[in-house]
Amino acid sequence: MPGDSEEIEDDEEAQGLRKIIHVDMDAFFASVEQRDNPELRGKPVAVGGSSGRGVVAAASYEARKFGVKSAMPSVTAKRRCPDLIFVKSRFDAYREVSAQIREIFNHYTPHVEPLSLDEAYLDVTEDRHGLGSATRIAQAIRRDIREKTQLTASAGVSYNKFLAKLASDQNKPDGICVIKPGMGAAFVQSLPIRRFHGIGPKGAEKMGLLGIETGADLAAKDAEWLRANFGSFGEYLYRAARGIDLRPVRTNRIRKSIGGERTFSEDISSGSELRETLDRIVEIVWERIAAKEAKGRTVTLKLKFNDFQIMTRTRSLDKAVADKAQFSDIAHEILAAELPLPMPIRLMGLTLSNLERGESEDKRRDDAQLSLL
Numbered sequence: 031m032p033g034d035s036e037e038i039e040d041d042e043e044a045q046g047l048r049k050i051i052h053v054d055m056d057a058f059f060a061s062v063e064q065r066d067n068p069e070l071r072g073k074p075v076a077v078g079g080s081s082g083r084g085v086v087a088a089a090s091y092e093a094r095k096f097g098v099k100s101a102m103p104s105v106t107a108k109r110r111c112p113d114l115i116f117v118k119s120r121f122d123a124y125r126e127v128s129a130q131i132r133e134i135f136n137h138y139t140p141h142v143e144p145l146s147l148d149e150a151y152l153d154v155t156e157d158r159h160g161l162g163s164a165t166r167i168a169q170a171i172r173r174d175i176r177e178k179t180q181l182t183a184s185a186g187v188s189y190n191k192f193l194a195k196l197a198s199d200q201n202k203p204d205g206i207c208v209i210k211p212g213m214g215a216a217f218v219q220s221l222p223i224r225r226f227h228g229i230g231p232k233g234a235e236k237m238g239l240l241g242i243e244t245g246a247d248l249a250a251k252d253a254e255w256l257r258a259n260f261g262s263f264g265e266y267l268y269r270a271a272r273g274i275d276l277r278p279v280r281t282n283r284i285r286k287s288i289g290g291e292r293t294f295s296e297d298i299s300s301g302s303e304l305r306e307t308l309d310r311i312v313e314i315v316w317e318r319i320a321a322k323e324a325k326g327r328t329v330t331l332k333l334k335f336n337d338f339q340i341m342t343r344t345r346s347l348d349k350a351v352a353d354k355a356q357f358s359d360i361a362h363e364i365l366a367a368e369l370p371l372p373m374p375i376r377l378m379g380l381t382l383s384n385l386e387r388g389e390s391e392d393k394r395r396d397d398a399q400l401s402l403l
Contacts, residue, residue, distance in 0.1 A: 047211055049164035050279065051152040052186045052194035053171060055131070056203035058148035059088035059124055061181050063117050073115055080104050080116035085293065087119055091203060124148075127179055134174045138167050143279045149198075151191055153279035165208055172206065188214065192275035195227060214273025219245035226270055228263075245271050288324055289381025290315045297336045297374035304365060304378070311380045312361055316354040325350035325386045329357065331364045332379035333371070343368060350386055357382065 055061070059077040064070045074093035078086045084104035096111035108114050128147040135142045138161075141153035154167050161167055168185040175183045182204040186197025193209045196218070200207040209217050218226075223242055224234045240259065242248050248256075249271040256264030269275065290311055298304060308331075319326075328346040335341070343364045351357050361380055 047189040048153055048278070049155045050188055050191055050194040051154055051164060051168045051171070052191070052198040053131075053135070053150055053152065053168070053175075054184050054186075054195075054198045054202075055148035055175075056182045056184055057088060057090050057094070058127075058181075059119065060090035060093070062120075062123055062127055064090060065180050066123070067117075070115060070117070074098065074111050074113055075115050075117060076104070076107055077117055077119050078104060079118070080108070081295070084116070127181070130178055131175055131183075134171055134178065137174070138171060141279050141281055143281060151194065151279045165206070168206055172204075190214075190273070190275035191277050191279065192227070192270060193217070193273055196221070196225065199225070209273075215249070215271075218271060218273045219249050221245045223248060226267075228266065228270075287330075287381045287383035287385065288315065288318050288322060288326070289330075289379060289383075290318065291332060291377055291379030293377045294375070297376055299371055299374035301369050304369070304371075304375075305362065307378055308361055308365055308380070309358070311378060312354070312358045315380050315382065316357055319357075319382055320354075324382070326382040326384050327351065327386070328382065328384040329360045329364065330381045330383060331361060332377070332381070333368070333375045334377035334379075335372070336374050336376050338376075341368070346384065351382065 060075045063075055063077060064073075070090075072092065073090070074096065075090040076086045076093055076098060077088040078084050081104065086098060086100055086102045086104060086107050088100055089098040089102075089107070093107070093111055093114055096114075098107040098111050098114060104116065124147050131148075132142070132144065132150075135150060135152055138159065139152050139154050139157050141155075143151040145151070152167075152171075154161075154164050157167055161170075164187045168187050172183050172185055175181060184198050184202045184204060185206045186194040186200065186209070187206065188194040188197055188209040189211050193214050197207040197209050222244055223229060223237050224231075226245070226248075229237070237243070237248075242251070248267060251268075251271075253264065253268045256267050258264070260267060292307065292311060294307075298307065327348070327350050328344060329351065330342055330344045333341045345360050345364055347360075351360070
């Protein structure tokens with residue numbers, strides 16, 4: 031089985047393969063809060079609002095033992111863990127720590143693909159210091175993170191991104207796992223299907239009805255069967271079940287969308303309230319779009335009803351949205367088409383996607399990568 035002492039570079043099969051590390055901070059937001067407030071250490075902590083409409087943004091490992099997890103309604107979390115301590119999020123503090131971690135990554139390799147504030151892929155096939163060992167680099171990064179931030183990180187080491195990400199979750203918290211060439215397919219097929227990235231609870235439920243509970247069950251299905259049952263997603267499933275992932279670490283990763291959302295203290299349903307709320311969200315989101323100097327062709331409105339069902343409606347254009355006025359008009363047109371709503375909503379969100387790059391060189395690289403998938 032994969033372990034923490036095996037060297038990916040020691041295997042002859044590794045010659046010519048990438049050396050990929052996935053680093054994932056352990057319960058990042060909650061761990062920062064526990065670091066900065068000693069009274070929270072060793073206690074169940076949730077970052078997020080404690081009100082009836084609050085949502086858990088992150089949970090400490092002490093809270094996770096009770097089944098508390100991110101995106102869970104705060105009332106549910108409190109019911110599962112009566113002693114749960116809620117703290118308000120401090121994104122400035124999290125960004126500051128994230129910047130420190132990014133400096134550590136860049137010390138070892140320029141090939142870093144951030145996924146969020148607390149995780150990233152690193153390609154160390156050629157590292158800055160000629161260390162040559164992906165495992166030793168991962169261990170050094172974890173050591174440096176602990177020394178500089180007093181926080182722990184877990185790491186996965188392998189020859190592609192899919193396997194490295196799976197590996198980083200294998201020995202959490204504060205662990206490392208290495209999947210060597212020749213081990214990928216067996217490792218993936220030993221896992222429950224819910225561990226596969228991109229398969230949520232509903233997807234896992236559908237697969238269960240089709241007799242797919244593990245990676246081995248998935249690998250037993252041929253590509254034609256998977257395409258027939260899962261459409262284009264079947265291609266991904268076919269490769270994933272065999273530990274195949276051709277994606278490179280992309281230093282200049284494309285931002286897929288820019289958006290924002292708002293959860294209400296009380297449900298709203300009247301047209302005037304909905305339109306006023308949408309106006310405020312348009313202002314916030316367009317500020318973010320302008321700050322990124324982004325251009326996009328698709329506007330999506332998201333509504334979460336008071337029974338937690340989610341509805342999304344999308345409008346795509348032939349050309350990028352020209353300005354805030356057009357962005358607002360499209361958003362209101364989408365909303366107007368759904369009024370009156372079947373029931374009150376508790377959340378509204380708005381995003382701009384199908385973002386365009388400014389440089390043709392980047393677009394050509396993206397198109398080339400798509401041809402590999």
